[in-house]
Amino acid sequence: MRISEVVERTGLEALNAAADVDISGVYISDMVSDIITGAQGGNILVTLQTHKNLIAAANLVDVGMVVFTHGKRPAEDVVELADRAGIALFSSPDHTWAFAVKLFELGMR
Amino acid sequence: MSACAHRWAMTDIRSGYLVVEGCYHCGARSSFFSTEPVAPIDEYREGSHFWEHLAGYQAVTFNLRCEACGQRVDLGDMMGLMLSTCEDGRCEIGRMALELGKSTSIYVALCADSTHASDRCVSDEGIAALNDYFNQRLRSRRKKILVVPCRMCSSVDRCRGYVIADTGLTDLY
Numbered sequence: 055m056r057i058s059e060v061v062e063r064t065g066l067e068a069l070n071a072a073a074d075v076d077i078s079g080v081y082i083s084d085m086v087s088d089i090i091t092g093a094q095g096g097n098i099l100v101t102l103q104t105h106k107n108l109i110a111a112a113n114l115v116d117v118g119m120v121v122f123t124h125g126k127r128p129a130e131d132v133v134e135l136a137d138r139a140g141i142a143l144f145s146s147p148d149h150t151w152a153f154a155v156k157l158f159e160l161g162m163r
Numbered sequence: 164m165s166a167c168a169h170r171w172a173m174t175d176i177r178s179g180y181l182v183v184e185g186c187y188h189c190g191a192r193s194s195f196f197s198t199e200p201v202a203p204i205d206e207y208r209e210g211s212h213f214w215e216h217l218a219g220y221q222a223v224t225f226n227l228r229c230e231a232c233g234q235r236v237d238l239g240d241m242m243g244l245m246l247s248t249c250e251d252g253r254c255e256i257g258r259m260a261l262e263l264g265k266s267t268s269i270y271v272a273l274c275a276d277s278t279h280a281s282d283r284c285v286s287d288e289g290i291a292a293l294n295d296y297f298n299q300r301l302r303s304r305r306k307k308i309l310v311v312p313c314r315m316c317s318s319v320d321r322c323r324g325y326v327i328a329d330t331g332l333t334d335l336y
Contacts, residue, residue, distance in 0.1 A: 085329050086327050087223040091176050107325050109328065110270075110325040
């Protein structure tokens, strides 16, 4: 599934411009130390954390996109760091569980 | 040299605390990994150093093991990874960043002793395996990860970057 399809079907708001690449799998975590040991390349990373360390971890494992739930939005310098790393950032008004259900209903596993 | 084209995977993943101490006598910083339920906070003398607690972060440690040949690389000498944003032409890592451009992300593997007075840092074998591991996992063809040892920093304590550690989660205010 491509990023654009996930965006369209789950009502995400894009926070930066990034390539519309294939994504596979989902990882939900609010700890950067957990992300580097658990997330896989191409995953949708769902999180509440909006700081730069999160981008450092997401870039290292090459996640496909990052979704900040509960309407959270990172500061501009965090978006700039994500731009530099080529990481697509999105915001969802849903809380994490509700967004996870939407991904499950899309067939994401 | 091994004939195996290694397929590295994380092994021995342990959760705990990265504890950072500073010497108020000479300004050196030292760190260690603790698996105790509560991060230790101590003040003590060790030789010429007077260590005091600076910070404790939730973190993980891991080793790498090749799924093909079983070779294991111990990364016990690595305290953390930092995404470098250094572009200082006087620093070797900064110069590399300027030369390699934005498609390469440089991560500094941090060892326990910021002064490198003991002449030890993250092992060459560990650095090579980390580079293989993280680049093998990349899906973006234009992206590259370069892991370098912190001994390459002109000054680790003044280096610019973002350490992959969970800060503040256990602090009480």
